[in-house]
Each structure stands twice: as C-alpha cells, then as structure tokens.
Amino acid sequence: MNVLGIVGSKRKRGNTAALIKEAIRPFEEAGDTCEIINLGSLSFDGCHGCEACATTNRCVIKDDMQPLYKKIREADALVLGSPTYFYDMSSDMKKFIERCYCFCTFHKDDRSLWYSEFEKGDPKYAGVIAVCEQKTADNLGYTGVSMRDGLISLGFRNVFLQGALHAFKAGEILADQDQMALAYTNGVALRGTVLLARS
Ligand SMILES: Cc1cc2nc3c(=O)[nH]c(=O)nc-3n(C[C@H](O)[C@H](O)[C@H](O)COP(=O)(O)O)c2cc1C
Incomplete structure (x- = not known):
C-alpha cells in the first residue's frame, strides 16, 4: 500500500506536521510505502487557469508540483493537513488543491458534466486534518471541509x-x-478501509 501525507504548513515541526506523521504511523508500522511532503519546501504556483490540461490531464506549469502528480497517481491514500489561517486552509494547501484541477475532465459542450481520472481505476481514499489555535470548532472555519470537499x-x-x-x-x-x-x-481507519476495499 502507498500513502502520501501532505503538510500545508511551512512549519516543518508544526502541529499539522505532527498530526500527519501520527496518522501515517499505522501505515509505517505495517511496512507500507509512506511519504510526507512539506508543501512549504516546494516552489509551485496556484492554477493559472490556462485550461491546457483540458484535453491531456497534464499540467503545463513546470514547477515542483510535477513530481507530485506521479506520487498522487501512485498513492492508494492521501492525508491532507493544514493549519487554519483566517478560517480556511493555508495558501500552500489551496495552491496544491487548485493544481489538482488537471485530474478532471469536463464534457466538451456541457461543463456541468465532469469526472476525475481517479473515478476510473481503483478508488482512492483520504483523510484530512485541520489545526487551529482557538478553543472552539467554529474557529476552524472551512479548513477541514474545504480540503475534504x-x-x-x-x-x-x-x-x-x-x-x-x-x-x-x-x-x-x-x-x-x-x-x-x-x-x-x-x-488505522484509513488503512483498514483501503485494505478492505482492495481485498
Ligand atoms: C496567518 C495566520 C492566520 C491564523 N488564523 C487563525 C484562525 O483564523 N483561527 C485560529 O484559531 N488560529 C489561527 N491561526 C493559528 C494557527 O492555526 C495555529 O497556530 C496552528 O497550530 C498552526 O499550525 P502549524 O503549527 O502546523 O503551522 C493563524 C495563524 C497564522 C500564522
């Protein structure tokens, strides 16, 4: 099994990184292929909206997202984590999700019809982690739900x-x-779900 953790904080030893590491630990213990990516260490843009990917499912922006596309395609599961910045995910996590637009294909005449390439092969699974400073859940704002959606x-x-x-x-x-x-x-639940689905 192959799992990828994506840290949306620039603090490598921050709270998001610590929680993602812990969520990945069951995979590590089972001997799975695990990797944690710190988006803050990469140099990449948000989506340019150029639509060059529309017919190819390949993004034309040559930056540090390129090696990540291969890793996402190979992963059975992703764990995304972000600190709450003003009630939402960090700008790095937002850029990362935007750049995943290239995985989607829209009907040429009706853009209300679309699918992701990940709906075609083996299903992929995910979990999201949001961290904030304040003491009540309303302060997380959209952080978790926007990553999840x-x-x-x-x-x-x-x-x-x-x-x-x-x-x-x-x-x-x-x-x-x-x-x-x-x-x-x-x-453990994420890993168990993938195992069950692949059995
Ligand atoms: C620019 C910025 C905006 C923030 N906005 C919020 C917020 O809206 N609500 C909140 O509770 N904490 C907010 N925080 C605090 C962080 O979410 C908190 O420190 C979190 O633990 C950081 O995670 P990290 O250690 O993974 O970087 C903000 C911090 C920064 C730097």
Missing part, C-alpha cells in the same frame, strides 16, 4: 476529518494526547 471532487473517498483545537506554538499538539491518539486511530 476538494478531495471528494477529485474522486477520493474521504474517511476522516479531524479538527484539532487549541494548538498555537509549533509542536504544541504533541502534548495533546487525545488529538495524537485520534490521529493514529484515524490512520
């Missing part, structure tokens, strides 16, 4: 949406045993 529109089945509250300083979430345990449990 983006993934769903890309043909993924989303297995979990974890919202972690009250974590401000980088790595502070490591002391939150409930959230760390939940991230691990969510990883």
